[in-house]
Amino acid sequence: MNQFRFPDGVEYLGGSGDEVRFNVNMPTDDDGHFGRECPDCNQIFRVSADDYDALPDDLTLWCVYCGHSDDHREFITQQQMERATRAARDYASQLFGQMLDDTFGGMARRSRNNSFVKISYRSTPFYPEPLPGINEESLIRERICERCRLHYAVYGEHRFCPVCGPLPAMTVALDAIDADETRLDALAKLPAVALRPLRETGVLDRTYADTIENVVGTVETLAEKTFHEFVPNADALLRGRGKIFQRLNDFADLYRDILQRDIRLDLADSWADLEAVWAARHIFTHNDGIVDPKYLASAPSCSLREGQRLRVDDHFVRRALEIAKRLCFALANTHLEA
DSSP, X not given: OOOOOOXXXXXXXXXXXXXXXXXXXXXXXXXXXXXXXXXXTOOEEEEEHHHHHTSOTTOEEEOTTTOOEEEGGGGOOHHHHHHHHHHHHHHHHHHXXXXXXXXXXXXXXXXXXXXXXXXXXXXXXOOOOOXXXXXXXXXXXXXXXXXXXXXXXXXXXXXXXXXXXXXXHHHHHHHHHHHHHHHHHHHHTSOHHHHHHHHHTTHHHHHHHXXXXXXXXXXXXXXXXXXXXXXXXXXXXXXTOOSGGGSHHHHHHHHHHHHSOXXXXXTTTTHHHHHHHHHHHHHHHHHTTBOOHHHHHHOTTOOOOTTOBOOOOHHHHHHHHHHHHHHHHHHHHHHHHO
């Protein structure tokens, strides 16, 4: 019979030698998820308890943010640790009380004293307090890994599934585009009084320029990873071509020649707009937006003259995100057909 008292949520499994075992229940949130905390970067994510219970006991878990992988038991959150250590403290308190009872048994009915020392002892029953609750940030959006079907939630940019590791390149690309769209949506919802200083100090202009750079970088990364995945001798074929995936028409030619997939056909109605986006990215990145002959040659419809500075607006940037997403799907179709 268990001689120790514990609050609801603790199951005492016994022990031998220096090892004592407990099961401590960890409550889930309203969506059935519970927290995991990376032991390396200390950031929290959440995982469906039902999905987690079905996983093997020797599971290696990945941090969704930094990619640290370790035994899943190492991902306990601070609040969960406090809940678990409460059970251990309750056990230690009762064990110590039993030791005192064994040592000073019977002294509750009498006292011993001499001219120097008086000792008295009274045994008192132990009443455990309820375990501390878990009050971690609840999820906003549930994600489902397309490979292992795990349900989980994150609180920032991430690159890994908690169970199967690095996310597919297409998932990362679409997440990046969604993040830029969400940022634009948030700016659009600001009241005029809050938007005015952002406009006057150039924050809006900088945001639009940064988004254009992000768009090109997102497609560049996806195009390069897709090419490497489906072309066994990709490194040899790319040797001497420089940063070809930053150059829209050059990597489109590469896909056409090597993978027999002309992605320009999928975006024939928008290819000129894509070229304008790539040209804008180049001068934002390398020339502070100052128009040069190379830009004018690649954007013949531009009304600016050499030496003027290009500015883009919300409409241009949203159009860039829209057609970039279409380009990502064209690359994914190459992935499927190769």
